[in-house]
Amino acid sequence: MKRTIRTTALTVGALIASLGLPAGAAHADATTPRIDLRVLVVSDGGPSTDAITAELDAAGTPYTEVDLEQSGRPVIDAGFLADTVDGRPRAKFQAVVLPNDNPFPANSAEMAALASYEQTYAIPQVDAYTYARPEAGLQYPVHGGYSGTVDGVQAQVTAAGKAGPFGYLDAAVPFEDNSPTVGESYAYLSTPAAGADFTPYVDAPIPGKSTRGSLVGEYRHDGRRELVVTFVYNQYQQQFRLLARGIVEWMTGGVHLGASRNYFAVHVDDVFAADDRWDTELNCTPGDIDCAQGEGVPNPIRMTPSDVDYATAWESRRNFTLDLAFNGVGSVEQREENNGVDQLADKLIADRDRFRWLNHTYTHAFLGCRQDTSVVPWKCATNTDGSTEWVSRAEVSAEIANNRLWAQSAGLPLDNDELVTGEHSGLKLSPQQPEDNPNLALALADNGVEWLGSDNSREPDQRQVGPATTVSRYPMNVFYNAGRAAEQVDEYNWIYTSRAQGGSGICEDHSDTSTCLTAPLATTTGYADYIVPLETRIDLGHVLANDPKPHFIHQSNLAEDRIAYPVLDGVLDGYNDLFADNTPVVNLRMKDIGTELQRRAAWKAAIQAGQVTAYRIGDTVTVEAPDGVAATATMPTGTTNGSAGFGDAYAGEVSGWTTSAGRPLTFTLPSSVPSLSATVAGQDKAPATRTTPHTRVPAGVTEQVPYTPEH
Structure with missing residues (x-):
């Protein structure tokens, strides 16, 4: 079993430290400062500060950004950073993020104001x-360190990092x-400078040396x-996604608005039906x-009872639940063709409590416009007047209701x-149907549908369709019409190779969204050696991005060669290799x-409307939000x-949502903590005034290296 190394004691101690309170202080008096739960991000337009703001955005953590490259920006001075509210001193920001340890000119009044602010209120600073x-508490890299590329490097969280902000x-x-x-x-890999109070949290081997250099560490100095x-x-990038949570927890002391979790859900479409090959x-x-029309002979792919046994055994082994989106007519037709027998349906129904179930309509009919399939695409x-001919409200409603009735009978x-x-x-x-079928919203209302699946590749944003709210689903690049690995590779080659290579040339025609393979993949090895690792990396990236959207595959992918499982196992194995047991994958159903x-x-x-206010005084956190809006926060256990x-x-x-009822929400933090150092040694040294030397930013960071067939 993996051990949960990060202790509540340290977390709470960090909270006390972040406010400069004596260890064990429980209640505030009139001199205790108010610390607003908001982060100040000072940006130079570089990718690292942008990454941190993206993490704050995704979590729902408020921040104020000051762009050093923008003319007319606010001046960072004492009045910008702090004031007095109701006779109590207020720190307007609980943490400061800078692009580096000192992005200002020499003898900058702004850097001096920040240093004084951090000393006065024990506000932590992140050097992005x-x-x-x-x-910055480190030796120059020329003194036994390293400056250069770290592509593919295997860094490690140190013992201090595990016991501190990276214990997950x-x-x-x-x-x-x-x-x-x-x-x-x-990266610049280096060891702590002589006499520096520096603790590495993440390090990596220094090339050509027996020592390790810090990549992330805490430097305590000058009361900061x-x-x-x-x-x-x-x-x-995966390395940032892994460390992002810890960076935020370190700078907020584990008390902040917003929350982040790692989600993975997989919908399996067309269950009970068959998919064309x-x-x-x-x-x-x-x-x-x-x-x-009329070209070729259909050769459908359909699961068998043994595939169901494999799926349930896989779920048990992985502690994971699949969501089965089903079409009841598939079983009805099977029984009609086989004297009332459908062994697949019998098996799935017998094991029905092992899965979550989704209405995927009765016949899987196309419910938009009437499709004219006499042409490809x-x-x-159209009607005689030239208007679009739509599938009717009654037909859409019947597809929903009939599948429900079939499910009820089963x-x-x-x-x-x-x-x-x-x-x-x-x-x-x-391009064929640029608007919703107007009858869809009416049929959804007729049937009480509140949550409607949509394709994230077409519509990444949630929206309303009548009474229903969409839930965007990520399509996995495991094709619906492939039951065998060789079929998947053959179709993949057709899509992602040029005409000169024997492919369709689609990748050439849409070079803005896809890249052609340099050569076709081998049908015998291409799936395991190329497609699976690529798709695993893409899907794991979604999991690590605090993105709850589900992924979807098809029942054909659980049949025959069962080609979905190598990808699913790759995601879950990769995740388990990275995270401690206290940070499991969150597997939600669609409505959640x-x-x-x-x-x-x-x-x-x-x-964004400025309607949220949150602050901490002593061991009490107060959050004000509009009536009916659920507030999200992360706090220490207890x-x-x-x-x-x-x-x-x-x-x-602990983290979660609490709905505002038109009055402030009040949270009480744990008050009993071990005796820990309140903050840092109070040295009365002036802050460094020399600006940070120029740091190298490779092209693969400025412009993300894409996950495309070429790479």
Whole structure:
């Protein structure tokens, strides 16, 4: 078993330290300062500060950004940083993020104001990407350190990092290396300067040396605390995604608005039905609209009872639940063709409580415009007056209701307020159908549908469709029309190779969104050696980005070669190798994902409108938000909201949503903590005035190296 190393004691101690209070202080008196729960980000437009603001945005943590490159920006002085409210001194920011340890000119009054502010209120400072030098607590790299690329380096969380802000990680922090021709990471590896109070939290081997150099560490000096980061990153890179939570927890002392979790949900579409198979000779799918009418012979793919046994055993082994989006007619037709027998349906129904179930409509009919499939690609049929011919309200409603009735007769545990239409049809689809079927919203209302699945590649943002709110789903690049690995590779080659290489040339025609393979993949090895690692990396990136949106595959991918499982295992194995047991993957059903996204949108809007105020005085946190808006926060274990405990445990803390009822929300932090140093040694030294030397930023950080076939 993995051990949870980060202790509540240290977390709470850091909270006390972040306010400069004596250890064990429980209640505030009139001289205790008010610390607003807002972060100050001073940016130079570089990718590292942008990455931190992206993390704050995703979590719902308020911040104020000052762009040093912008004319007319506010001046950072004592009045900008602090004032007095109701006779009590107020620190306007609980943390400061700088692009490096000192981005201002020599003898800058702004840097002096920041240093004084940090000393007065014990406010921590994050140096987002800085040069290793004595002013940051480190030796210059020329003194036994290293300056250069760290693509592919295996960094580690130190014992201090595990006991501190990075206790949610197992240890490993692997750096990406997506392209052999693009520099993606650059770092300064160094050891603490002589006499410096510096604690490395993340380090890596110094090339050619037996020693390790710091990549992330805490420097205590002059009555201040700095988190010194000496590698550059962008918001998408795995190394940052792994460390982002810890950076935020360090600078906020574990008390902040907003929350971050790692989500993974997988929808399996077309269950009970069969999926048409890719024809490797025709390079299309007979029976589907990408083949001309009458071209080829359909050869459908359908799960078997043994595939169900494999799925349930996999779920048990992985402690993970699949969401099955089903079409009841698939079983009805099977029984009609086989004298009432459908062994697959019998098995799935017997094991129904092992899965979550989603209404995917009865026949999987296309519910948008009437499709004219006499041409490839298809187009919308039109009425005599030239208007679009739409599938009717009654037909859409019947598809929803009939599938429910079938599920009821089969005893499936179905939530009637969730729906995924076949191919997300009914929703707008460019270029053929640029608007929703107007009958869709009416049919959703007829059937009480509140949550509607949509395709994230078409519509990444949540929106309303009549009474329903969309839940965007990530399409996995495991094709619906492939039951065998060789079929998947053949179709992949067709899509992602040039015409000269024997492919369709689609990648050439859409070079803005895809890149052609340099050569076709081998059908015998291409899936395991190329497609699986690539898709695993993409999907794990979603998991690490505090993104709850589900992924979707098809029942065909759980049949025959069961080609979905290598990707799913890759994601979960990769995750388990990186995170401690106290930070599990969160596996939600669709309606709960929709609720999470909806709450985030309302919370973000309230923050942007300036309607959220939050602050801490002593051991009390007060949050004011508009009536009915749920507030999100992260606190130490043991925090209470009134007489009730707050939040759910995650990553060594508790976090959750609390709905405002038009009056301030009050949270009480744990008051009993071990005796710890209040903050840092109070040295009365003037802050360093020398600006940080120029740091290198490779192209792969400035412009993200994409996850495309080429890479």
